[in-house]
């Protein structure tokens with residue numbers, strides 16, 4: 001397959017922001033792709049080589065790309081650099097440098113998708129002395145064989161700036177339409193994706209086996225399963241009513257969620273957003289083979305920092321000490337953790353995710369060998385609201401955030417946030433609203449003390465139905481001096497010239513960002529708003545919903561992908577709850 005087909009498809013995709021049109025272009029591209037390349041084309045289209053959880057990125061720096069363009073085009077490096085400075089885009093710089101190059105030296109060899117992928121792959125994996133030189137040469141040779149259009153996309157892909165705005169669900173729609181009989185069969189593909197977090201693997205399964213192929217898709221140890229998430233309710237009686245009069249309630253520990261994959265003595269750990277975090281927890285890696293009975297296991301736990309003298313749980317922030325490249329052994333000594341298991345998804349060939357909660361909990365009790373640091377999360381099963389309240393008190397006394405209620409007969413719903421799990425946190429009971437997690441999409445320059453930096457950020461909630469980010473508030477309080485210093489640096493790589501294709505905003509920000517960084521914000525009220533686009537028309541025609549008096553809590557939620565941010569649907573639910581509270585007479 002020629003790379004040109006892919007580059008031309010990208011060019012078309014760049015011209016639209018409409019999801020339907022994007023999907024159609026993807027369908028056409030996928031149909032032209034031979035089965036052995038389908039996974040690679042899927043990864044490339046999202047600017048990747050492998051699924052995210054592998055952590056492998058092409059990672060070519062702009063500087064290196066500029067040198068490669070200079071070599072391939074025969075132009076002086078400073079000329080290419082100038083073109084780059086003008087647009088801020090290496091792709092455009094390549095296009096400009098190669099555009100007036102004579103045709104004869106181009107097309108010396110037709111570029112294939114396979115060659116492009118293999119070169120990227122080698123570049124991504126080459127390290128050590130001499131690797132820079134190797135990377136520049138490999139790249140220059142790719143560019144040398146590329147048409148200007150191909151070069152534009154080669155370079156954008158390599159430098160991590162492809163940004164076609166194609167979300168996972170758009171790829172699934174397109175695959176369903178191309179190979180599984182239509183979009184109405186997307187749920188089968190979604191299931192396979194939720195079990196593997198690997199769009200390439202799903203693409204391969206559906207391309208080779210059609211709808212049946214994805215229906216037969218199985219869990220593999222080593223591929224993370226997308227986490228099941230919890231809805232929220234405010235009282236024990238609401239929870240019991242929702243769960244058919246009886247449920248289990250477990251402590252909700254405030255730590256880091258991990259998914260443990262054990263294959264004999266080999267242990268891999270994934271975070272809530274499915275990053276490989278094995279290196280943060282060498283202690284767990286060492287302990288797991290002994291603590292989990294069985295050869296092949298996938299289980300979930302919350303790790304919590306521990307005061308080893310008193311055995312008490314410590315706040316979430318203490319775990320940050322584990323996120324480091326160097327000195328991890330000292331951190332393990334100094335900041336010990338307890339691993340609190342709450343679910344089990346797979347044991348020695350048995351897929352447990354379709355089993356009801358009560359059976360999974362029984363299996364968990366058989367598999368986990370408890371000790372001082374390895375525990376099973378405390379749980380009770382009850383039909384009485386007073387019992388839940390009592391258990392909540394116990395949980396809070398022990399330093400937990402609250403409880404998670406679990407429906408006894410529910411399977412593990414990978415990737416879903418439903419009422420089969422419901423969190424009950426103590427804040428819900430106060431008049432203050434719960435915190436929300438929102439995505440930074442824009443910034444406004446500050447005045448005075450904040451001159452030159454950003455004083456205020458434009459935040460958006462995720463609209464899952466349309467796969468868009470819609471604004472709900474501007475936040476300017478709660479930032480420490482350190483935050484004000486740090487934020488521009490963190491956001492710099494995501495700065496873009498225009499509002500992002502997946503962001504819907506009526507407000508004009510001074511700068512725009514790609515939706516990437518999620519922050520936690522506390523707010524005390526939700527109101528109708530003519531200027532925010534979140535939940536537009538859902539309460540009143542022409543009005544969106546906005547958070548009032550928002551305050552940054554100091555917590556960047558880097559354990560959340562932008563699609564894990566609070567949804568516009570949740571904000572509508574919160575708004576309705578708040579109204580109910582105001583309208584109902586308060587008990588005194």
Ligand code: ATP
Pocket residue numbers: 228229230231250251252253254255256257272302342377404423
């Ligand atoms: P929050 O913003 O409240 O941390 P979240 O959006 O990260 O929540 P939720 O689905 O709302 O995730 O809440 C479930 C989270 O609670 C899990 O991701 C997990 O990290 C944590 N947790 C702690 N104890 C439990 C438990 N017993 N069962 C399930 N999840 C638990």
